[in-house]
Amino acid sequence: MNSSFETTNSNTVEVLGVKDVKNKFSIYPNPASNNITIEFEREEFQVIYVFNIVGNFIYQKSINDKNLEIDTSNWSKGIYLIKTIDTVKKLIIK
Numbered sequence: 505m506n507s508s509f510e511t512t513n514s515n516t517v518e519v520l521g522v523k524d525v526k527n528k529f530s531i532y533p534n535p536a537s538n539n540i541t542i543e544f545e546r547e548e549f550q551v552i553y554v555f556n557i558v559g560n561f562i563y564q565k566s567i568n569d570k571n572l573e574i575d576t577s578n579w580s581k582g583i584y585l586i587k588t589i590d591t592v593k594k595l596i597i598k
Contacts, residue, residue, distance in 0.1 A: 526590045535596035542572045557583040
């Protein structure tokens with residue numbers, strides 16, 4: 505991460521030029537029926553959580569890769585939330 509610090513006489517520290525460190529991801533296919541692939545921008549440690557639309561925990565997986573395939577064939581039809589530490593995305597199972 506590249507950043508610089510600047511101080512003023514009022515004892516305030518300002519961080520300049522901090523880059524976005526989120527590891528964005530995509531889910532496909534979406535809508536899905538039998539399986540999904542979650543693809544991250546970068547290969548790094550991630551914990552993926554899946555909840556159904558009412559907030560019930562469905563799935564968790566720790567990975568250190570760019571791609572994760574999940575078998576969704578036993579999941580009920582509906583809307584699910586795929587969550588990482590800093591992002592939540594919607595998945596539809598049909």
